Amino acid sequence: MTRLELRAVRRTYPGGLEVLRGIDLDIHSGERFVLLGASGSGKSTLLRVIAGLDAPDAGDVYLDGQSMTGVPAERRDLGLVFQQPLLFPHLSVEGNLRFGLRHRKLPEVEVTARVADMLVRTGLDGLGPRRPNQLSGGQEGRVALARALITRPRALLLDEPLSALDAPLRRELREWIVTLQRATGTTLLLVTHDQEEALAVAQRIGFLHGGHLQQVGTPQEIYARPATVDVARFFGALN
Ligand code: ADP
Ligand code: MG
Numbered sequence: 001m002t003r004l005e006l007r008a009v010r011r012t013y014p015g016g017l018e019v020l021r022g023i024d025l026d027i028h029s030g031e032r033f034v035l036l037g038a039s040g041s042g043k044s045t046l047l048r049v050i051a052g053l054d055a056p057d058a059g060d061v062y063l064d065g066q067s068m069t070g071v072p073a074e075r076r077d078l079g080l081v082f083q084q085p086l087l088f089p090h091l092s093v094e095g096n097l098r099f100g101l102r103h104r105k106l107p108e109v110e111v112t113a114r115v116a117d118m119l120v121r122t123g124l125d126g127l128g129p130r131r132p133n134q135l136s137g138g139q140e141g142r143v144a145l146a147r148a149l150i151t152r153p154r155a156l157l158l159d160e161p162l163s164a165l166d167a168p169l170r171r172e173l174r175e176w177i178v179t180l181q182r183a184t185g186t187t188l189l190l191v192t193h194d195q196e197e198a199l200a201v202a203q204r205i206g207f208l209h210g211g212h213l214q215q216v217g218t219p220q221e222i223y224a225r226p227a228t229v230d231v232a233r234f235f236g237a238l239n
Contacts, residue, residue, distance in 0.1 A: 012057055097119070
């Protein structure tokens with residue numbers, strides 16, 4: 001479990017678009033936090049900065065109080081799942097999970113044990129030999145999450161992992177994400193533009209708009225007492 005902090009994080013894209021204008025954020029160890037905002041509000045940019053896939057122009061990211069400035073993505077020990085879960089089509093489910101561990105230099109027995117454990121935890125028991133094209137959409141989503149979790153990351157960063165799925169499947173998988181997060185206690189940062197998803201998953205929500213985190217609070221606080229007109233508008237309280 002890992003505490004995640006952002007201090008005065010700024011990111012301007014070449015051409016002058018200032019997407020993040022000084023973001024301060026504290027995500028608690030073991031918390032389920034949802035970053036919510038309209039399309040284009042900078043959610044993916046923020047996630048990429050945390051993951052180390054993009055460098056901020058100013059400010060710092062800290063994991064358990066340690067600055068990540070200069071620490072490359074692969075040494076941050078974070079589990080990432082993006083919008084299109086990119087499973088390797090030529091590898092079996094088991095092969096996809098093993099792939100996540102390829103740099104870990106673990107003994108073969110440990111790899112085998114972790115794969116078996118993760119297949120059971122994610123409800124994929126018996127599906128290890130299947131190829132991705134032999135899976136349902138929901139199963140594919142589970143494999144993508146299992147692959148991110150098998151490294152036992154310090155935190156799990158999910159960027160709209162459900163948005164390509166249809167509504168019933170989205171609901172099923174988001175409930176399952178909550179169950180899995182509770183079972184593992186992994187700090188979770190989920191990015192979405194879907195307020196219903198945010199309200200269902202989050203212990204706290206941060207609302208990103210105009211380059212700022214306009215409000216951070218529990219779903220009840222944000223829904224009942226929007227801090228800005230933009231928050232109220234987003235939740236449909238104003239037109
Ligand atoms: P979100 O994930 O909330 O939809 P993004 O972080 O992807 O938002 O993008 C925020 C803004 O930055 C958008 O206007 C987008 O067009 C722009 N943007 C994203 N990536 C780049 C890039 N590599 N270069 C220039 N502009 C970008
Ligand atoms: Mg995005």
